[in-house]
Amino acid sequence: MSQDLKNKVITYLRSLEKPDFEAARGLCAATATVWHNDGKGDETLEEYFEGLKRQIGSYESIRYDIIRQLSQPGEVLQQHVVHVSPRDGRRGEVHAAVYFGFDDAGLITRIEAYANYIPVGQES
Numbered sequence: 087m088s089q090d091l092k093n094k095v096i097t098y099l100r101s102l103e104k105p106d107f108e109a110a111r112g113l114c115a116a117t118a119t120v121w122h123n124d125g126k127g128d129e130t131l132e133e134y135f136e137g138l139k140r141q142i143g144s145y146e147s148i149r150y151d152i153i154r155q156l157s158q159p160g161e162v163l164q165q166h167v168v169h170v171s172p173r174d175g176r177r178g179e180v181h182a183a184v185y186f187g188f189d190d191a192g193l194i195t196r197i198e199a200y201a202n203y204i205p206v207g208q209e210s
Contacts, residue, residue, distance in 0.1 A: 088157035095162050095186050098194065099150040105142050107135055115193040123200045134197075146171045162186040178203055 094113055101110035111131065120134040121127070129137070142148060153165040168180040180203050187196035 088159065088162075090192065091160075091162050091186070091188055092155045092157055094188070094192060094194070095155065095164060096152070098186075099152075099166070102138065102142065103148055103150060105139075105148075107139060111135060113194055115189050115191075115195045118193070118195045118197070120197045121199070144172060146173050160188050160190075162188075 098110050098113045101107070101113070114131055116131075118131050120129045120131065122129075148171070149169045151167045151169065153167065156163045163183070163185050165183050168182065170178045170180065172178070180201050182199055182201040184200070185196070185198040186194055189195045
């Protein structure tokens with residue numbers, strides 16, 4: 087079961103890369119919530135996907151490179167780097183640790199993202 091959840095997270099991320107927001111949304115429960123370390127608190131899925139569409143729409147491309155995945159029943163904790171290429175020619179990376187919680191049906195019910203954006207060539 088834990089490998090299935092890891093694979094669902096990978097499918098979710100690959101959907102965002104395309105971008106296929108409907109496929110990504112289909113992997114989430116209707117009541118799922120999202121939290122980021124930006125101080126704004128929880129978001130509904132609708133708010134989250136509105137923001138993703140604006141953000142990802144400004145990129146020429148994005149790619150998720152998974153560093154590691156850890157899982158136990160109903161949960162996946164993942165470290166990844168998102169490589170972003172905005173349309174203005176710059177490049178950057180988002181280093182993140184993300185928690186995914188799942189319900190008994192295998193749908194994502196909670197996403198908690200701890201992320202830091204780093205422009206390529208500028209180490210922090």
